[in-house]
Amino acid sequence: MNDSLLLALAVLALLLALAALLVALSASRRASRRSRRTRRAPELPTDVQGLRGEVHALRAEVSDALRHLSVVRYDAFGDMGGHLSWSLALVDDAGTGVVLTSIHGRSDARTYAKGVTEWSCDQQLSPEEEEAIKLARTG
Template identity: 70%
Template sequence: MPIVLASLALLAAVAALAISVMVLRTLSGSRRSTGEEALPEDVQGLRQEVAALRIEARDALRHLAVVRYDAFGDMGGHLSWSMALLDNGGNGVVLTSIHGRSEARTYAKTVTDWTCAQQLSPEESEAIDNAHA
């Protein structure tokens, strides 16, 4: 559940960044007709902040995908899952939780350039592929 909340918070941050970019594009369009010197100081400050956010966003985990499945034949409900959390370069992590009858185990594998040095399960590969799409 904390991962779901973290994912939602990340999505909200990405949405806020998208709104900021839309505002910046609107301001850029009006700047062409009025000239940059006509912009108030606070707008120029906002521009600098948006530029800094763009630089930070390059490393943000923007490609997310979850694959739910039944890890064992005698269990139902798709309680096991694999989640890929990757940036634009395909760097990040794939998390897997295997739910059994009496326990659950969680695994994390590092992903670099959309590939992993460790062997991936079919579900982990699917999560990475879905995040890349």
């Protein structure tokens, strides 16, 4: 046999071995998936089931807590520095809460409160208040 024929046979044998390996790997994955689907989860002890119920109740209870918050500090006026003005968003999981804003000037400070429902407000929001709500929602 000449060298080119032997090389062609060797390449063909290598390709067939690779194809057989891929078929075996695919069959193994399918069998693994089938066995995972048919396996039943073991029955949990009653104390673990009770703990799951308590965790579920705690999650429902804490969803009403004002636990999403964000503060945005800024200069409300161009001639003032130090980022003394701020907007604070305090909202629960549903996006209900309040945005508090304090604007500091040279001679006075003014504070505003605006109600938030479903992550938006009926009153017009400043860009800083909108940013505070957005940060509270994502953070």
